[in-house]
Amino acid sequence: MLKLINSLFLLIIVLIINSCDGGLAPRTLEDKSFLNGKIIFKNHLPTDSVKAIRAVAFMKQPDSSIINDILQGNAYFNFETLPIGVDTVDFSFEIVNAPVNLVYIAAIMQTDTNIFSQRVIGVYTETGDKTKASTLNVQKGKSYNVRIDVDYNNLPPMPF
Amino acid sequence: MKKTCIKIIIWNCLLLGSFINLFSAESFQLQGTISDSISGKPLIGALIIVAGTNNGAVTNINGQFIIKNLAPREYKFIASYIGYNNFAFTKSITKDETFDFKMIELNYNDQLIKSITTRDVVVSANKRVQAVQDVPISMSVMDSKILTQRGTTRLDNALEYMPGIEVNTDNVSIRGSSGFSFGIGSRVALLIDGFPILSGDNGDIKFDAVPIFNINRIEVVKGAGSALYGTGALGGVINVITTAPTETPVFNYRAYTGIFTQPRYEQWKYTDNARLNSGMNLGFMQKIDDLSVNLSAGYYNNQSYRYYDDSYSWNLFGKFAYKLSDFTELTLMANSAAEDRADWVYWRNLDSATLPPISSDISIRINSFKHSVYSSLRHIFDDNNFLNAKAGLFITEFSNNYTTDNPEYRQSLATQFNTEIQGNSKVANNLQLTYGVNYMHINVDSKTYGIQNQQIYSFYTQAEYDGIQSMILTAGGRFDLESADGIDNNLQFSPKIGMSYNLLEDFNLRASIGNGFRVPTVAERYASVSFQGFKVIPNMALLPEKSWSFEAGFNYEFKLLNMPFFVDAALFNNELVDLIEPSFATSGNAEIQFKNITSARINGIELSLRTFLFNMIGLESSITYMNPKDLTKNEDLKYRPNYLFYNKMILPLCFVEFQADYRFKNRFENVDKELGLIVRDIDARVDIHILDVRAVFDIQRFCRSIPLSVTLSANNLLDYYYAEMVGNLGSTRYISLRIDGKF
Numbered sequence: 001m002l003k004l005i006n007s008l009f010l011l012i013i014v015l016i017i018n019s020c021d022g023g024l025a026p027r028t029l030e031d032k033s034f035l036n037g038k039i040i041f042k043n044h045l046p047t048d049s050v051k052a053i054r055a056v057a058f059m060k061q062p063d064s065s066i067i068n069d070i071l072q073g074n075a076y077f078n079f080e081t082l083p084i085g086v087d088t089v090d091f092s093f094e095i096v097n098a099p100v101n102l103v104y105i106a107a108i109m110q111t112d113t114n115i116f117s118q119r120v121i122g123v124y125t126e127t128g129d130k131t132k133a134s135t136l137n138v139q140k141g142k143s144y145n146v147r148i149d150v151d152y153n154n155l156p157p158m159p160f
Numbered sequence: 161m162k163k164t165c166i167k168i169i170i171w172n173c174l175l176l177g178s179f180i181n182l183f184s185a186e187s188f189q190l191q192g193t194i195s196d197s198i199s200g201k202p203l204i205g206a207l208i209i210v211a212g213t214n215n216g217a218v219t220n221i222n223g224q225f226i227i228k229n230l231a232p233r234e235y236k237f238i239a240s241y242i243g244y245n246n247f248a249f250t251k252s253i254t255k256d257e258t259f260d261f262k263m264i265e266l267n268y269n270d271q272l273i274k275s276i277t278t279r280d281v282v283v284s285a286n287k288r289v290q291a292v293q294d295v296p297i298s299m300s301v302m303d304s305k306i307l308t309q310r311g312t313t314r315l316d317n318a319l320e321y322m323p324g325i326e327v328n329t330d331n332v333s334i335r336g337s338s339g340f341s342f343g344i345g346s347r348v349a350l351l352i353d354g355f356p357i358l359s360g361d362n363g364d365i366k367f368d369a370v371p372i373f374n375i376n377r378i379e380v381v382k383g384a385g386s387a388l389y390g391t392g393a394l395g396g397v398i399n400v401i402t403t404a405p406t407e408t409p410v411f412n413y414r415a416y417t418g419i420f421t422q423p424r425y426e427q428w429k430y431t432d433n434a435r436l437n438s439g440m441n442l443g444f445m446q447k448i449d450d451l452s453v454n455l456s457a458g459y460y461n462n463q464s465y466r467y468y469d470d471s472y473s474w475n476l477f478g479k480f481a482y483k484l485s486d487f488t489e490l491t492l493m494a495n496s497a498a499e500d501r502a503d504w505v506y507w508r509n510l511d512s513a514t515l516p517p518i519s520s521d522i523s524i525r526i527n528s529f530k531h532s533v534y535s536s537l538r539h540i541f542d543d544n545n546f547l548n549a550k551a552g553l554f555i556t557e558f559s560n561n562y563t564t565d566n567p568e569y570r571q572s573l574a575t576q577f578n579t580e581i582q583g584n585s586k587v588a589n590n591l592q593l594t595y596g597v598n599y600m601h602i603n604v605d606s607k608t609y610g611i612q613n614q615q616i617y618s619f620y621t622q623a624e625y626d627g628i629q630s631m632i633l634t635a636g637g638r639f640d641l642e643s644a645d646g647i648d649n650n651l652q653f654s655p656k657i658g659m660s661y662n663l664l665e666d667f668n669l670r671a672s673i674g675n676g677f678r679v680p681t682v683a684e685r686y687a688s689v690s691f692q693g694f695k696v697i698p699n700m701a702l703l704p705e706k707s708w709s710f711e712a713g714f715n716y717e718f719k720l721l722n723m724p725f726f727v728d729a730a731l732f733n734n735e736l737v738d739l740i741e742p743s744f745a746t747s748g749n750a751e752i753q754f755k756n757i758t759s760a761r762i763n764g765i766e767l768s769l770r771t772f773l774f775n776m777i778g779l780e781s782s783i784t785y786m787n788p789k790d791l792t793k794n795e796d797l798k799y800r801p802n803y804l805f806y807n808k809m810i811l812p813l814c815f816v817e818f819q820a821d822y823r824f825k826n827r828f829e830n831v832d833k834e835l836g837l838i839v840r841d842i843d844a845r846v847d848i849h850i851l852d853v854r855a856v857f858d859i860q861r862f863c864r865s866i867p868l869s870v871t872l873s874a875n876n877l878l879d880y881y882y883a884e885m886v887g888n889l890g891s892t893r894y895i896s897l898r899i900d901g902k903f
Contacts, residue, residue, distance in 0.1 A: 005771070005773065005779075008769070008779075008781055008807075011805075012822055015805070016822060016849065016851060022424070022880060022881060023849075023880045023881040024510065024513070024844055024881040024882060024883060025425060025881065026425050026427040026428060026510055026511040026512075026513065027510070027511055067837075070837065071833045071834060071836065071837065072833070073836065079837055080517075080518075080519055094509075096841075115837075
């Protein structure tokens with residue numbers, strides 16, 4: 001029994017020492033990477049037909065539904081909607097776990113109260129071809145600026 | 161509703177009266193005095209009980225007691241008094257008898273040893289007074305002394321340190337029974353003096369509605385307990401026993417104040433001002449002839465370690481007991497609590513863990529009220545038979561301060577009426593019966609849930625047989641019939657069997673198997689609310705959750721190198737079916753419904769140890785290992801850890817007692833991924849290590865005329881940062897000073 005008590009004390013001490021690492025901690029600024037961007041809109045839709053506008057950056061090409069891919073942890077995004085009905089809007093979100101390749105950066109529109117009703121309305125591209133998204137390699141501790149053009153009269157195809 | 165209450169109370173009284181006439185028989189009494197063995201002074205408020213029965217007495221201001229209604233036979237009597245060694249004697253009662261005796265005061269270390277070796281007396285396992293070693297199921301008990309020394313201000317703070325129990329924000333989980341649902345649909349029944357107080361709408365535990373200043377002890381029954389307690393007791397039962405008044409008038413007071421220290425990280429510092437957590441309680445109790453009075457009031461202000469997480473609350477408590485006769489007592493208890501708090505839900509992100517999301521409207525407050533009124537009429541026919549008729553109301557109301565036309569406006573008023581008639585009879589020499597009927601009516605008037613009614617009619621019975629040497633066998637069951645607006649009636653039968661066996665003098669085996677269930681709450685069945693792109697829709701087809709609990713265990717008390725040890729071990733297996741979880745209504749649709757979607761199995765082992773090493777250091781330790789599996793998805797159950805490890809150490813030195821609590825919970829792996837749509841950094845979770853230390857200065861130990869203790873505490877001394885639940889930073893270091901006294 002005394003061996004058991006000794007083991008118990010040892011276990012408690014080991015665990016308490018283990019707690020000296022402090023647990024959770026905020027990320028330091030040097031470790032943070034950010035994706036900043038500007039979305040430019042043309043040929044606006046009526047505002048009551050747009051429920052939300054969001055920017056989203058996928059680590060893998062989305063292959064099922066926008067929201068399902070987000071739920072799988074495949075994307076960075078802001079849940080809160082960006083302003084609707086404006087000509088330009090800025091967005092920014094942190095890219096944790098950099099370095100990472102962002103293979104599909106897009107502006108998406110929620111068309112009704114159903115959060116699964118999402119439509120891609122613009123993609124980030126370096127080629128000038130607004131139907132094909134470009135990949136952005138994000139390094140640790142760095143910030144990136146991108147531009148996404150949205151023409152409601154000429155929307156890009158859905159990625160799946 | 162009022163008419164219904166009055167009718168039922170009158171009916172209870174009539175029924176009780178008819179039983180009283182039925183059971184009248186020849187009986188005798190034992191009277192005497194209890195005094196101190198050295199000074200000869202009478203001991204006021206000493207308890208003397210007839211072993212194995214509910215009969216007993218408390219000494220009056222002259223140290224005198226009278227136990228009435230004893231049938232002619234031999235009895236074992238046990239006297240107990242705080243700070244004194246228990247005194248037990250056997251006496252044959254064939255006529256009215258007198259017996260005077262003296263009790264020996266213990267020194268301080270002996271008192272600590274006594275607290276380790278004395279088996280607890282419990283009432284919750286079988287709805288009657290029993291020694292804990294005689295019950296066939298695992299139980300944990302926490303008494304008022306520990307609650308006071310820990311500086312416990314809410315029930316959840318106390319439960320976090322009981323073996324096998326964890327608190328996930330508002331959810332209490334016994335051996336993994338519950339995950340996380342903001343408290344909705346508690347799988348643990350909560351009672352105050354046997355009166356159920358889960359809210360009528362959400363079925364959640366209102367922690368601030370428990371009069372923490374008036375708790376005598378907390379009893380926790382682990383595993384399904386629906387055979388006696390009905391719905392809600394799927395994972396276990398928590399019964400809060402309030403204090404009994406003393407013969408002499410006593411004024412109690414408590415005042416505490418403390419600060420949350422600034423976090424280590426600049427990103428988490430949101431103010432230069434000290435964040436305080438303070439409160440005070442006042443209480444009075446006295447027994448005047450046949451009337452016992454117990455009153456208290458409390459006020460609390462917690463500014464919190466997080467922004468927009470502050471709260472103000474108060475509570476009033478009154479308990480009156482009147483002896484109508486030597487055998488009949490009427491008790492009335494009333495409790496009111498109110499809280500005004502900020503609407504903190506989750507953090508902005510890990511880097512701003514002490515701030516709410518940017519979109520939060522910090523002008524919004526949540527106001528809530530909880531009122532309970534409870535009456536009990538108890539009659540002891542003789543030491544083998546008693547009847548208890550109970551009736552009570554529990555009313556909860558909450559609302560936020562949005563305008564009523566705002567989609568975010570939430571409000572609900574729930575009234576729960578509960579009445580029960582319970583009897584205990586020794587129908588044969590070795591056979592004890594517990595039986596009763598129970599009726600519960602819930603009425604909800606809510607913007608979120610509509611106007612709803614729910615009724616549950618119940619009947620239960622349980623037999624305990626001790627005709628086999630050293631063994632007590634238990635078997636029983638309960639029928640519950642639920643009816644509610646818009647649904648078919650649900651009939652549930654919850655059986656249970658159990659066995660306790662005294663193998664050696666201090667070695668007891670136990671085993672039990674029992675059924676538990678929980679009917680869907682009004683919130684789960686009728687909720688209709690939209691928020692942030694999601695829509696919660698009603699589900700009238702919800703079925704009750706069910707569980708089967710099996711456990712086998714033992715407890716053993718022994719001495720080694722002249723040191724006392726108490727060991728308890730249990731193997732358990734819980735099978736849960738039709739668990740109600742929030743989920744998407746159909747694939748590709750954002751409508752959320754509560755559904756019966758999960759079957760689960762949780763098995764594991766729990767070990768507890770208590771000792772007093774070298775007559776110097778008190779040690780209490782428990783470890784629970786669980787393997788919680790979602791059988792539907794073949795993965796770990798969400799929000800369940802595998803290990804819970806609790807420890808308490810006591811080092812008494814002169815008039816100071818140094819104490820340390822350490823608890824560990826490993827990181828749970830599985831959470832709702834959908835939360836990641838709203839809550840940032842849901843994977844920011846770590847193992848939990850919490851070390852609390854305190855020094856208790858007991859002034860009365862060196863100056864008997866000053867009944868005062870001063871406690872200096874540091875909770876989370878190492879300032880370890882953790883998320884008890886996703887998106888919620890746990891409490892940071894809190895240093896406090898508290899005084900407890902009476903006059």
